[in-house]
Amino acid sequence: MPTSFELTPMMMREIIMDHYSNPRHKTVPSGDGYVSIHTDSTNCIDNFDVYIKCENGKVVDALWDGIACTISSASTDILCDRVIGESFDSAVYTIEQYKNMIQLKDYDDSVLDEAIVFINTGKQAARIHCATMGWDAMKELIEKEGK
Amino acid sequence: MFDPKTLRKDFPMYRNSIEMQGKPLVWLDNASTTFKPDCVLKAVESYYTHETSNSHRGDYDLCYNMDMKIQETRETIQKFINAKNSAEIVFTSGTTGSLNLIAYGYAAKYLTKDDEILLTEAEHASNVLPWFKVAETVGCKISYIPLNEDGRLTVDNLKKVISKKTKIVAVAHVTNVLGYIAPIKELAKVAHEYGAIIACDGAQSVPHLPTDVQDLDVDFLAFSGHKLCGPTGIGVLYGKFDLLKLTDPFMTGGGMNSKFDMCGDVGYLNPPLRFEAGTQNIEGILGLKAAIDYISSIGMENINHYEEELKKYAVEQLLKTGNCTIYNPNSEAAIVTFNINDVFAQDAATFLNSKGIACRSGQHCAKILNDYLGVVATVRASFYFYTTKEDVDALVDAVKHGKEFLDAYFI
Numbered sequence: 166m167p168t169s170f171e172l173t174p175m176m177m178r179e180i181i182m183d184h185y186s187n188p189r190h191k192t193v194p195s196g197d198g199y200v201s202i203h204t205d206s207t208n209c210i211d212n213f214d215v216y217i218k219c220e221n222g223k224v225v226d227a228l229w230d231g232i233a234c235t236i237s238s239a240s241t242d243i244l245c246d247r248v249i250g251e252s253f254d255s256a257v258y259t260i261e262q263y264k265n266m267i268q269l270k271d272y273d274d275s276v277l278d279e280a281i282v283f284i285n286t287g288k289q290a291a292r293i294h295c296a297t298m299g300w301d302a303m304k305e306l307i308e309k310e311g312k
Numbered sequence: 313m314f315d316p317k318t319l320r321k322d323f324p325m326y327r328n329s330i331e332m333q334g335k336p337l338v339w340l341d342n343a344s345t346t347f348k349p350d351c352v353l354k355a356v357e358s359y360y361t362h363e364t365s366n367s368h369r370g371d372y373d374l375c376y377n378m379d380m381k382i383q384e385t386r387e388t389i390q391k392f393i394n395a396k397n398s399a400e401i402v403f404t405s406g407t408t409g410s411l412n413l414i415a416y417g418y419a420a421k422y423l424t425k426d427d428e429i430l431l432t433e434a435e436h437a438s439n440v441l442p443w444f445k446v447a448e449t450v451g452c453k454i455s456y457i458p459l460n461e462d463g464r465l466t467v468d469n470l471k472k473v474i475s476k477k478t479k480i481v482a483v484a485h486v487t488n489v490l491g492y493i494a495p496i497k498e499l500a501k502v503a504h505e506y507g508a509i510i511a512c513d514g515a516q517s518v519p520h521l522p523t524d525v526q527d528l529d530v531d532f533l534a535f536s537g538h539k540l541c542g543p544t545g546i547g548v549l550y551g552k553f554d555l556l557k558l559t560d561p562f563m564t565g566g567g568m569n570s571k572f573d574m575c576g577d578v579g580y581l582n583p584p585l586r587f588e589a590g591t592q593n594i595e596g597i598l599g600l601k602a603a604i605d606y607i608s609s610i611g612m613e614n615i616n617h618y619e620e621e622l623k624k625y626a627v628e629q630l631l632k633t634g635n636c637t638i639y640n641p642n643s644e645a646a647i648v649t650f651n652i653n654d655v656f657a658q659d660a661a662t663f664l665n666s667k668g669i670a671c672r673s674g675q676h677c678a679k680i681l682n683d684y685l686g687v688v689a690t691v692r693a694s695f696y697f698y699t700t701k702e703d704v705d706a707l708v709d710a711v712k713h714g715k716e717f718l719d720a721y722f723i
Binding site for chain 2: 174182232234291
């Protein structure tokens, strides 16, 4: 999806609902070679695992599974789209740009693609953690793999 | 009967027209905590502006007066729950502190590996985890009294599981998710027949119902100040005096011993002072007295009656929307636990927030109950005497539009 044209709020909603209702990457891995990290929250019910498979310094697959609200489900599912096929460095860069966007700092939107739909999360402060917990977990996992 | 709208004038949180998300605040999280009336704030402030002094530590008038005030508060609480003796009233940090005191000070001391503690699946974490710790320490068993199909605790079900091994029955008078009133008096009778004691979690009952510990014949009762318009950080443990005498202090230090020497020979004071080591939460104690005087002046019967009516109204109106599932339509307490159809509880609560409505979502600290309900999470709206029908209407209106929950981020 190009990000050069303006997304309307209606389109953004549809993207969130689509990834929530029909997540592409919500499953436990069936094959070998995956590493995982658990993430949960004290202020809400979100409780899930993030998995990646890496080859030659690249993320070749990313999955997640567990219990999560709309915001954490959709944001984590989109995250998986964003990191699959990426080198560790560029995946971490994307995650950092996303975090900057959520935290209302300057960010590079060219790498965010659909993740841009979470631009308004700050309106509901209690959900900022939901929108970032999968991303924080993924960053930790990738950085561990990169070492 | 009282008028909630008139009473609201006593509360700065209402007078100050607090807003959330640019909308007038609709406070429906009273099972979590409650607003404070002027008289409570004044009592707390007065301690710092006119009455500052420690208690039982000085030979001067301010200190003496403070001792008298603390004793007066004990007597106010004694009357409020109809305890036999003001020495049966122990100040704690809250319900959690009180239940931990029973667990560590009594249960861990007297229970052995052959004993059993009975709980229910509907208990709050504060009435589960301290008992888990006791079981871990002494090796005793934790068992659960089955709830009936509505989620209610019944005397018959207690009879099915209680045995001579049961030493403690620890249950809530009103459960914090489903809001059923447990038949505590009858449960206590059965527990006593088996030689067990009954420890009652009164966090959700004492603020809302008349409480008579002698009539209920509970051995221990725990409750919090902040859920009945008092300050946070102050609560009460009621215990029958003979049991309190058998109970060890949870903390030791100043103000709770009668003597000690370098050989480690220590004499503890009698209850309640034995359990009140260190400088107490004096502002909290004074605020608690003001809060109890305030709600007593409204009348606990009146509060109970009003909340029952409001609960019925809320259930009726919410069901009319056809857009939600209520898990406790028939429970007595002013707690409605529900889900907006096809909307995850947390998303629903965020949507309600966007409408200025404060409700709790999640497992409400009763994490084992959700297995029973068969849902991951629920939304809980809980009322108090100052909650109005208009507050309920605001909730109902939001629930009607629940499918638009992503509006919370885009409008």
